[in-house]
């Protein structure tokens with residue numbers, strides 16, 4: 317069995333790096349095609365070799381160009397714990413996710429009522445998936461605490477606008493203090509530079525989740541290394 321998603325993040329942090337979770341995302345609703353002819357599973361491999369502690373794979377197809385096949389291909393071809401990122405609202409999706417080989421699943425506060433979120437959270441744990449609870453407001457972070465979330469994401473952008481808005485890491489800076497006490501905090505979206513990754517960590521994030529900046533970099537490996545060292549001026 318793979319290492320737990322959260323343990324892998326902790327280990328990377330303890331080793332002195334910023335745990336950067338690459339977002340394997342084929343299309344961005346804001347930026348368009350991110351692959352530019354590349355095989356996303358090959359990119360996942362390259363980033364795993366660059367030291368990624370875990371991978372996130374967007375499986376939503378209509379707006380983000382993902383698929384379950386892609387998740388399965390990545391989860392089974394790397395040894396890294398893999399997070400499924402999608403708009404999950406029903407319990408059946410959890411088992412499908414587990415069967416693809418994922419270790420963790422994104423649950424978004426903004427997309428459903430508390431009762432449904434709570435049910436998904438409990439069912440995910442039952443079948444051995446670590447839930448990452450995503451929030452974008454103070455209220456949602458408080459909700460994440462009520463659920464008992466141990467892995468919490470602050471999305472710097474608004475997922476209900478399909479991330480077409482211009483988020484910045486200042487969302488994490490404003491909201492980090494509301495995260496549940498003992499939760500691992502991941503700052504997600506809109507992080508483009510090592511300085512921004514470092515700002516998220518300074519604000520209280522234990523890890524950052526970055527897609528677009530890595531996909532758009534001239535040299536993905538160098539970009540990844542600079543982000544995880546929190547230094548250099550690689551953009």
Ligand SMILES: O=P(O)(O)OC[C@@H](O)[C@@H](O)c1c[nH]c2ccccc12
Nearest residue numbers: 339374402504505506507526527528
């Ligand atoms: O490409 P960015 O700005 O680095 O963002 C990555 C990730 O946070 C974003 O893709 C995301 C965050 N939450 C989501 C939920 C569904 C789909 C995608 C997402």
